[in-house]
Amino acid sequence: MRNALMKSLFELAQHDTNxxxxxxxxxxxxxxxxxxxxxxxxxxxxxxxxxxMGVATGLALEGKKIFTYSIGNFPSLRCLxxxxxxxxxxxxxINIIASGGGFSYGALGMSHHAxxxxxxxxxxxxxxxxxxxxxxxxxxxxxxxxxxxxxGYLRIDKSSACEPDSxxxxxxxxxxxxREGKDFTIMVSGGIAEEVMxxxxxxxxxxxxxxxxxxxxxxxxDKEAIISACQDTxxxxxxxxxxxxxxxxxxxxxxxxDLSVYPEHSLHMGINDHYVETVGSQGFLRNKLSISGSxxxxxxxxxxx
Amino acid sequence: xxxxxxSVNLARKVRLHAxxxxxxxxxxxxxxxxxxxxxxxxxxxxxxxxxxxxxxxxKRDRFILSKGHAGAGVYAVLAESxxxxxxxxxxxxxxxxxxSGHVSxxxxxxxxxxxxxxxxxxxxxAGMAYAAKIDNKxxxxxxxxxxxxxxxxxxxxxxxxSAHHKLNNLVAIIDRNHLQSMKSTEETLALEPLADKFKxxxxxxxxxxxxxxxxxxxxxxxxxxxxxxxxxxxxxxKGVSFMEDQVVWxxxxxxxxxxxxxxxxxxxx
Numbered sequence: 001m002r003n004a005l006m007k008s009l010f011e012l013a014q015h016d017t018n019x020x021x022x023x024x025x026x027x028x029x030x031x032x033x034x035x036x037x038x039x040x041x042x043x044x045x046x047x048x049x050x051x052x053m054g055v056a057t058g059l060a061l062e063g064k065k066i067f068t069y070s071i072g073n074f075p076s077l078r079c080l081x082x083x084x085x086x087x088x089x090x091x092x093x094i095n096i097i098a099s100g101g102g103f104s105y106g107a108l109g110m111s112h113h114a115x116x117x118x119x120x121x122x123x124x125x126x127x128x129x130x131x132x133x134x135x136x137x138x139x140x141x142x143x144x145x146x147x148x149x150x151x152g153y154l155r156i157d158k159s160s161a162c163e164p165d166s167x168x169x170x171x172x173x174x175x176x177x178x179r180e181g182k183d184f185t186i187m188v189s190g191g192i193a194e195e196v197m198x199x200x201x202x203x204x205x206x207x208x209x210x211x212x213x214x215x216x217x218x219x220x221x222d223k224e225a226i227i228s229a230c231q232d233t234x235x236x237x238x239x240x241x242x243x244x245x246x247x248x249x250x251x252x253x254x255x256x257x258d259l260s261v262y263p264e265h266s267l268h269m270g271i272n273d274h275y276v277e278t279v280g281s282q283g284f285l286r287n288k289l290s291i292s293g294s295x296x297x298x299x300x301x302x303x304x305x
Numbered sequence: 306x307x308x309x310x311x312s313v314n315l316a317r318k319v320r321l322h323a324x325x326x327x328x329x330x331x332x333x334x335x336x337x338x339x340x341x342x343x344x345x346x347x348x349x350x351x352x353x354x355x356x357x358x359x360x361x362x363x364k365r366d367r368f369i370l371s372k373g374h375a376g377a378g379v380y381a382v383l384a385e386s387x388x389x390x391x392x393x394x395x396x397x398x399x400x401x402x403x404x405s406g407h408v409s410x411x412x413x414x415x416x417x418x419x420x421x422x423x424x425x426x427x428x429x430x431a432g433m434a435y436a437a438k439i440d441n442k443x444x445x446x447x448x449x450x451x452x453x454x455x456x457x458x459x460x461x462x463x464x465x466x467s468a469h470h471k472l473n474n475l476v477a478i479i480d481r482n483h484l485q486s487m488k489s490t491e492e493t494l495a496l497e498p499l500a501d502k503f504k505x506x507x508x509x510x511x512x513x514x515x516x517x518x519x520x521x522x523x524x525x526x527x528x529x530x531x532x533x534x535x536x537x538x539x540x541x542x543k544g545v546s547f548m549e550d551q552v553v554w555x556x557x558x559x560x561x562x563x564x565x566x567x568x569x570x571x572x573x574x
Contacts, residue, residue: 051428054425085422
């Protein structure tokens, strides 16, 4: 995803000199070419995320179109009040890139597990919240989010799913069908879509055809897709590498409640309300928390048993 | 030619407005407003370039009140400077008003940045100053901060950033009244030696009497090769005898006889 992100950032900076990239001293080996090509549009503010968001606000008030970058929770939680009071309240074109969603940096420990970010960002008025499922989605989201008024939040994952053979168009706020299926709908945000795609292949072999929807944009969420999923298939499952409070599960259930549309079956895969103390790779931690592809298969099989 | 007499008169008007606003609204922080009234008056009368009818004029100087709790002072000086009618000021703190206790830009012409949580103004000012540098613009950015606010670590991040990038179009003013929310700054979290701290961070430091309009004007007009910080020694509650240097007027609302006395004292100055 990061390569796709960089490609889009490069193109945006090339076309508009007001586009600026700010980093909190992270991106070694990633940003050098950008800095070389656009020295006036790149700024490493140092390990100082509060100041990064304040400086971003000052620049955006003067007409700059800003991307801020850091990893895990640093560009979001560390400077949350600056995002709220400065960027959001002033309705500025500031787009926060958080590299390393979920357990991307699983072995680095709890400080680097970004597992509440989507809920927190979603609660801020006017923020567009995006967790792409594929590298192509990450690239397109980067390109599009800068044209959306207000603050954007872009969660970039180390893992990702592959694009389908005939990839549907990417539009922020509109879900994408990564796989067709008539029996059940799996909605997913983020790179954990790779587990969902693997699970859907396995389920197909077992005779259950799942539709896989990439809910890359959690806010504003695609309500029409949720209505269809509830009405056209036997049930829905949400999958997210994120706490079950406030993220995709909540966003979907809020929509169902608002629209008075309820699925026959409703399953939710995510992190129960706790921190993970042991470390490991992204795959290891998904297994440990029972949010892996095989866990998805097992849960859906129970419905069809 | 510096309009010293006028800025003194403007400061008096700001103080009178603020005491009336706080009395009508039943709000607080009057001591903090009186502390900076002279600085605000000098800025708006003698220093800042602005156009009240064109608040987005590109060449205007930018002013941020980082100690947002003294917002009544900014509303007053903006009204007196022609941004909106002075009779609007008494809407401050009322139900449905846009004139919130902490300064807000929404619906109030002339406010560059909404603040209220401390430690936000200087980083934003640094961003504005950085933008002016890369766009080769000549306006300046002024950030007025409290001394207690310096407890917030974000300020020190911005101090490092501004010096590193040689933002000599950025001026920070510290309202050094030595009082913060509960006790003196030195009893709470000692700031001294403050000037030395700023110097060691790479800023040019001026230490002046924050109620002396001549000194304020002269100092704020000066430009250096580094960002400039002005430690303006002030008296919290300045101008109303019973409020001066009393921490309780961070909170209390002047009412009844005390309100009348405050108005009498300010009108006679």
